[in-house]
Amino acid sequence: MAENHLNRQFNPIKPGQAWVSDLTYIATGEGWLYLTIIMDLYDRKVIGWALSTSMKASETTMPAWQMALKNRPIERNLIFHSDRGVQYACHAFTGLLKKHPLVLQSMSEG
Numbered sequence: 001m002a003e004n005h006l007n008r009q010f011n012p013i014k015p016g017q018a019w020v021s022d023l024t025y026i027a028t029g030e031g032w033l034y035l036t037i038i039m040d041l042y043d044r045k046v047i048g049w050a051l052s053t054s055m056k057a058s059e060t061t062m063p064a065w066q067m068a069l070k071n072r073p074i075e076r077n078l079i080f081h082s083d084r085g086v087q088y089a090c091h092a093f094t095g096l097l098k099k100h101p102l103v104l105q106s107m108s109e110g
Contacts, residue, residue: 001089005106006081015042016075019068021082023060036060036087038068047071061087065096074102081106 048068
């Protein structure tokens with residue numbers, strides 16, 4: 001698991017320095033939906049998101065990451081911070097992050 005590199009530094013001075021992500025559950029009349037967002041802390045803009053009926057990383061964190069990359073390409077060292085959920089810790093997702101040498105994964109403690 002990644003360390004907490006963000007360390008509560010929530011006010012970066014440039015875009016693309018720190019992205020945060022979370023997954024939430026939405027109850028609907030037809031069952032649960034799962035919303036994953038990625039936000040750039042610089043301007044608080046949601047730059048990637050995914051809505052799915054499954055909690056699989058392939059339908060949550062991974063498509064949200066791909067959208068974020070299209071909307072805001074990585075140009076400098078970037079901290080990507082999340083909780084320690086399985087969608088962020090699985091090999092498929094961490095492998096995506098490792099393809100980008102400027103990205104440092106960060107996770108909340110405990």
